[in-house]
Amino acid sequence: MSTSGIIEEIREKTDIVALVKEYVPSLKKAGRTYKARCPFHSERTPSFTVSPDKQMFYCFGCQSGGDVFAFVMKAENMSFSEAAQKLARRAGVQWRATAMTDEDKLRLELKKALEFAKSFYHEQLLSSPGAEQARKYLAGRALSGSTISRFELGWAPADFCSLVNAARRQGFSEDILYRAGLAARGANGIRDYFFGRVLFPITNHMGDTIGLGGRVLDPQGQPKYLNTPETPLFSKGKVLFGLSQAGPAMRKGGKALLLEGYMDVIACHQAGIDWAVAPLGTALGSGHATLLRRYAPETVMMFDPDDAGLKAAVRGAAILMDQGIYAGLVTLEDGLDPDEYIEQRGREAFEKKLGQTQDLLNFQARLILSRHEGEMSKREKTSAAAELAQTILRQPDAIIRSEWVKDAAHLLKIEEDSLRELINRSQPQQRYEAESPQAREQALPAVDQREDDLLGWLLKAPQYLALAEDEQVLQCLSQSAAALVRAMREALDCGVAEAALAADLASRVPELSGLVHRLAVQDVPHDFDAAHSIAECVGNIRKQGLKSKLQSLTFEIKEKAARGEDSTALKQEFMRIGLLLKSSRVNKEHI
Ligand SMILES: [Zn+2]
Numbered sequence: 400m401s402t403s404g405i406i407e408e409i410r411e412k413t414d415i416v417a418l419v420k421e422y423v424p425s426l427k428k429a430g431r432t433y434k435a436r437c438p439f440h441s442e443r444t445p446s447f448t449v450s451p452d453k454q455m456f457y458c459f460g461c462q463s464g465g466d467v468f469a470f471v472m473k474a475e476n477m478s479f480s481e482a483a484q485k486l487a488r489r490a491g492v493q494w495r496a497t498a499m500t501d502e503d504k505l506r507l508e509l510k511k512a513l514e515f516a517k518s519f520y521h522e523q524l525l526s527s528p529g530a531e532q533a534r535k536y537l538a539g540r541a542l543s544g545s546t547i548s549r550f551e552l553g554w555a556p557a558d559f560c561s562l563v564n565a566a567r568r569q570g571f572s573e574d575i576l577y578r579a580g581l582a583a584r585g586a587n588g589i590r591d592y593f594f595g596r597v598l599f600p601i602t603n604h605m606g607d608t609i610g611l612g613g614r615v616l617d618p619q620g621q622p623k624y625l626n627t628p629e630t631p632l633f634s635k636g637k638v639l640f641g642l643s644q645a646g647p648a649m650r651k652g653g654k655a656l657l658l659e660g661y662m663d664v665i666a667c668h669q670a671g672i673d674w675a676v677a678p679l680g681t682a683l684g685s686g687h688a689t690l691l692r693r694y695a696p697e698t699v700m701m702f703d704p705d706d707a708g709l710k711a712a713v714r715g716a717a718i719l720m721d722q723g724i725y726a727g728l729v730t731l732e733d734g735l736d737p738d739e740y741i742e743q744r745g746r747e748a749f750e751k752k753l754g755q756t757q758d759l760l761n762f763q764a765r766l767i768l769s770r771h772e773g774e775m776s777k778r779e780k781t782s783a784a785a786e787l788a789q790t791i792l793r794q795p796d797a798i799i800r801s802e803w804v805k806d807a808a809h810l811l812k813i814e815e816d817s818l819r820e821l822i823n824r825s826q827p828q829q830r831y832e833a834e835s836p837q838a839r840e841q842a843l844p845a846v847d848q849r850e851d852d853l854l855g856w857l858l859k860a861p862q863y864l865a866l867a868e869d870e871q872v873l874q875c876l877s878q879s880a881a882a883l884v885r886a887m888r889e890a891l892d893c894g895v896a897e898a899a900l901a902a903d904l905a906s907r908v909p910e911l912s913g914l915v916h917r918l919a920v921q922d923v924p925h926d927f928d929a930a931h932s933i934a935e936c937v938g939n940i941r942k943q944g945l946k947s948k949l950q951s952l953t954f955e956i957k958e959k960a961a962r963g964e965d966s967t968a969l970k971q972e973f974m975r976i977g978l979l980l981k982s983s984r985v986n987k988e989h990i
Contacts, residue, residue, distance in 0.1 A: 405492060406468075409483060412490035413467045415454045422474050422693060423447070425723055430922045436795065438692075439463050439473060441685040441721045443793055452859075453901045453919035464916025466902055474689065476603075476637050478502045502631075505578070509632050512571050512579040513608040517600045519565055520553025520611075524597075530554040532616055533597050540662060541742055546669045549644070550599065555613060557595035580610060580627035592627075595620060599661045601633070601679065602643040604690070609633045612640065612661055612679055624660075624680050637686040639676040640664055642694075648674040649694040656753065657683070657691070657700045657715075658737055659708075666738030670746045672753075683715035688722040697725045699756055701737060704730035709766060716759040717793055727756025760790055760803040764810040780811055787811070788822045849943070850880040853936045854914075855921040858904075860929035861887060861897055866937045871979075875944025879911055886911075945980040949973065 416433055420426050426435040426449065437447035437458045446459035457464035463473060471482035480503045487494040524530050524547070533554040537547060555562065563582050567573075573589050576582040582589040596613030603609050610627030627633045641664040649655045656675040658664055667675035674695075678687050691698055698719055702708040708730075716726040729752060731740050741749050757765070767783045768775075775783065787807045794800045804822070808815040857864055864887055867873075873881045886908045887900070895903045901919040905912035924932070952973045959966040 405487065405494065406483060408492050409486045409490050410454070410467065412492060413486055414451070415456060415467050415470065416449055416451050418467055418486075418489075419449050419456060419470060422470075422689075432920055432922055436721065436723065437461060437463075438689045438722070439685070441688075441718055443721065443795070448920040450920040454898075455901055455916055455919040457916040457920040459917070462913050462917070464913060464920070465905065476634060478506055481506070506631055508575050509579040509630065510607055510609070512566065512575050512581060513610070513632070515566060515569060515571065516562055516579075516581050516611070517551055517553065517608045519562055520555055520593075520598045521548075521551045523556060523561070524552060524554035527554065527556065529556050536597060536616055540666070540738065541669075542665060543669060546665060549668070550665055553598035553600065553611075555591065555593035555596045555598055559590045559594050562591045562593075563589055578630060580630045580633060593625065596625065599640065599665075601627070601638055601640055603632075603638065604642050604646055606643040607632075609638070614661070626679050634686075635679045635681050636684050637690065638679055639687060639690055640679055641668065641676040642690070644668060645674050645676050646694055649676075653695050653697060655691050655695045655698045657698050659702055663701075663737040666741055670741045670749070672746070672750065682711055683718055685718055685722065688719050688724060691719070692722055692724050696723075697727070699727045699729060699753055701729050701731065701753075703736075704732075704734075713759065713763055713766075716762075717790065720759060720793060720795070723795060726759060728759065728762045729753065729756045758799075758803075760787060760794075761806055761810070763787060763790055764807055768810065775811070780813055783811055784813060784818055784821055785825070788818070788825045791822055792825060849936060849940055850876060851918065851921070853933065853940065854880060854883055855918040856923065856927075856929060856933050856936065857884070857887060858901055858915075858918050859897075859923060860933065861891055861900055863929055863933045864888060864891065866933050869937070869941070871944070872937055872941050875940050879914060882908060883911055883914065942980060945976055948976050949980070952976065 416426070419433070419435075423435045423438050426433045427445075431450070431452065433449040433451070434445040435447050435449075436442055436445045437460055439447075439458060440461040440463075442460050447456065448459065449456045455464065455466055456470055463469075465473075467486060468479060468482050471477060471485055472479060475482065475485065477485065478500065480500050484494050486492075524533055537552065542552075563573075563576060566576055566581070573582065577584060577589055581592055583592045593611060593613045595617060596615050599612040599614070600608050601610040601612055610630070610633035612627075613625045615621070615623055615625070626635055629635070640661050645655070645664075645668070652674055654674060656667065656672065658667065658675055658677045660677055664675045664677045667673075676691075678684075700712055700716060700719075702712045712728055716728055719726040731737065731752060735743065737749070740752075764783075764787060767786065771779060784807070787803075791800055791803045791807065794803060804815055804818055808818045811818075853867060857867060864884070867876075867884050868888065873884065876884065883904065886904055890900060890903045890907060901915055905915045908915075952969055956966045956969045956973065959969065
């Protein structure tokens with residue numbers, strides 16, 4: 400079977416609603432579509448929509464959208480063929496390896512280079528005389544030999560070119576080493592990206608090595624931690640260190656332990672607490688939350704109790720909460736890191752700590768109380784209540800929300816009713832995560848509501864396309880709307896079936912694909928009657944166009960008169976359009 404045949408077969412055998420539900424369990428039916436809070440950006444009210452009719456998804460918040468392939472690509476950070484292979488397995492469709500694109504070949508080459516680098520660095524750590532300092536450092540952190548092999552830790556020699564030279568001998572090109580984030584470009588060609596560092600291989604959830612994190616040993620060395628730069632494989636907002644090792648235990652126990660650094664994660668795993676992961680030198684974001692939610696509905700966040708740590712934890716817990724993950728917060732006393740705590744006080748004491756989590760509201764409330772000595776003044780209570788109201792407002796679970804009102808009222812010693820009143824008057828304001836700049840750049844072309852309706856309905860009933868193809872109507876439409884009408888005609892003339900129309904249009908006019916995805920998930924009115932609704936909409940658009948034409952003619956005629964010029968032609972045009980407008984009103988009676 401040809402590649403496109405395989406793709407079509409996968410499409411036929413994959414239901415987008417069932418697929419999305421595997422990633423977004425909260426997806427709920429709402430009219431003819433399904434809705435949930437978006438897995439791709441942080442939001443409180445659901446604007447992520449899936450249309451079973453069109454087999455498409457679209458988010459009105461971040462404007463991501465597409466078909467089953469686009470969904471998996473985005474959710475898994477995969478290329479098209481990787482997503483297609485995954486969907487093929489899921490649908491029981493035989494996949495043929497010949498269907499590799501250039502992008503896939505590149506990703507495969509990058510993975511090979513990273514795999515080579517990981518083994519090279521691991522070998523260096525185990526046996527190179529130059530790695531003595533690194534071996535001492537790891538022994539000093541109480542890591543056993545088997546832990547070092549399990550995480551395949553490595554050592555990057557300090558001479559700038561060990562890896563590049565070894566990789567060249569194995570036939571890896573400079574370009575691949577550079578694009579894998581293993582080499583940097585210098586004045587005299589490429590050199591190693593990592594040198595003089597202990598290395599921590601970073602894998603995706605499938606266990607592929609996609610990057611490295613490095614800790615410098617020289618106390619003067621900067622920066623202390625260095626990760627692979629962003630590459631086609633590695634995006635630090637979507638990776639968690641330790642995920643491939645912790646994944647099975649997270650699934651089994653339904654819980655993830657979220658720590659701050661590589662060493663914390665490794666120390667926990669060595670102690671048998673094998674459900675620990677950490678983000679890579681970046682604040683927790685919605686990409687991490689999406690990843691976590693696929694493994695466990697609950698996350699325990701452990702962090703430094705200093706000011707920065709507390710702020711980051713509250714912010715992170717709110718992001719997890721937005722995505723429906725239950726977050727429990729816990730800190731360790733006496734300024735100990737998890738690895739120090741386990742070493743000094745033992746695994747049991749540490750596990751006991753993990754059982755003493757607080758939810759976000761209680762944690763925040765106690766934090767506020769701890770800042771005040773003695774009784775809070777009325778004004779202090781008001782501002783504390785306002786701060787907690789924001790957290791309560793963000794909680795998507797109604798039962799937890801009402802429990803939180805009780806907890807907050809009790810802790811602040813205020814009336815529940817007045818807190819409820821405050822919450823009802825508050826608007827959710829603080830966004831912990833800004834909309835991505837990409838989302839803003841991809842803002843949709845301007846199309847007004849009437850055009851939106853028309854295009855959406857035509858997508859559902861393309862047999863009435865001719866109604867919109869009138870030159871007069873096309874002139875009244877915005878450029879993008881008119882372009883879409885023309886593209887629909889092209890598609891229909893090519894024999895594209897109604898069910899495949901949206902997907903076809905998205906690839907036929909890629910610059911309008913965002914618009915197409917949005918239209919495809921748009922709901923129709925309850926009493927939708929395609930012929931009538933489309934004709935009425937076309938009539939209204941035509942009328943609106945004629946009216947604005949009349950307005951501008953009136954203006955031009957006045958201007959000409961003011962300049963003492965002849966305006967006969969304009970007046971005739973005015974009459975003609977006036978008549979058209981009148982007849983369009985009469986015509987409406989016949990529809
Ligand atoms: Zn979104």
